[in-house]
Amino acid sequence: MNRIHFYKYQGTGNDFIIIDNRKSIPGIDDKDFIKGICHRRFGVGADGLMLFEKSNNSAFYMRYFNSDGGESTMCGNGGRCIASFAKKAGVIPGDVVVEFNAVDGIHYANVGNDYVSLKMIDVDGVEVINGWFFLNTGSPHVVILAEDVKNIDVLNEGRKIRNDLRFKVFGGTNVNFLTIKKKGNIAVRTFERGVEDETWSCGTGSVASAIVANLISQSCSSYDIEVPGGMLKVQFDNIKKGLYQNVWLEGPTKFVFEGYYIK
Numbered sequence: 001m002n003r004i005h006f007y008k009y010q011g012t013g014n015d016f017i018i019i020d021n022r023k024s025i026p027g028i029d030d031k032d033f034i035k036g037i038c039h040r041r042f043g044v045g046a047d048g049l050m051l052f053e054k055s056n057n058s059a060f061y062m063r064y065f066n067s068d069g070g071e072s073t074m075c076g077n078g079g080r081c082i083a084s085f086a087k088k089a090g091v092i093p094g095d096v097v098v099e100f101n102a103v104d105g106i107h108y109a110n111v112g113n114d115y116v117s118l119k120m121i122d123v124d125g126v127e128v129i130n131g132w133f134f135l136n137t138g139s140p141h142v143v144i145l146a147e148d149v150k151n152i153d154v155l156n157e158g159r160k161i162r163n164d165l166r167f168k169v170f171g172g173t174n175v176n177f178l179t180i181k182k183k184g185n186i187a188v189r190t191f192e193r194g195v196e197d198e199t200w201s202c203g204t205g206s207v208a209s210a211i212v213a214n215l216i217s218q219s220c221s222s223y224d225i226e227v228p229g230g231m232l233k234v235q236f237d238n239i240k241k242g243l244y245q246n247v248w249l250e251g252p253t254k255f256v257f258e259g260y261y262i263k
Helices: 029-039 076-088 155-160 165-170 203-217
Strands: 002-010 014-018 048-053 061-066 098-101 105-111 114-119 127-129 132-136 140-145 173-180 183-193 198-201 222-227 229-239 241-250 256-261
Touching: 002 076, 014 076, 029 048, 048 076, 061 076, 076 098, 076 105, 076 241, 076 256, 098 183, 114 203, 132 155, 132 165, 140 165, 140 203, 155 173, 155 198, 183 203, 183 241, 203 222, 203 229, 203 241
Parallel strands: 014 048, 061 098, 140 173, 183 222
Antiparallel strands: 002 014, 002 256, 048 061, 098 105, 105 114, 114 241, 127 132, 132 140, 173 183, 183 198, 222 229, 229 241
16 A cells, blocks of 8 residues: 655635655556545545646646546646645745746746735637637636626536537536626636536636626726635736736635545
8 A cells, every 4th residue: 555645725715635746656647546535525535636746947847637537727726726835845935936837838926825826828819609708728718697606506507518519629618607796806606627516716717707807898907706715816918809918816825734645
């Protein structure tokens, strides 16, 4: 039996298992292992798992897996949490901007005390499909306007759209329900593919929703975002319609506990 040292983090209720894989643990990216450790009844329980790995051109490399065991695209809250872990692990000092690598390229994170700002990829182009907005913020997202997100059946409505054949080429899509409350303030709920359920927060989904809110009104470039797990902030430069640069996702992170999982 192998004892796997893990760390549990959460960012606005979006929770993750982080494993230091700089020494390349055999079988650590095995799908069944990841499904098992992320299981909320038989494992540690998490929306996803991240491997903290060496990088040749930055402070570290982030590999992200959904709780279904599949390696996935970028996770915004995960990126914020793993940057916080890098500070705990002594890889980076606090209160500095650190550069790290992920599946969608280089990211920059400003790591403070339990609060991390993460620079996301540029967004160039938002497609309108059947009245839905579709865009890539490091992961594919559909954003749907709702009068009040509190009244949405996120699980069932999200699942239908997640599996829509139009998004098969992307491996399915994440689905966000967006309510624009007032200038600079929106509410978002998200169905995440790979988790196959509503999560309490989604970083890339919050970015997508803020961009869609701007696209609709073009009156604000900074948004406070209410998610079930708390508050996030997204800000960006709107260069022209559909083109967004200098995109930052900000919010709290929390180290929850650490332990050993018997593999």
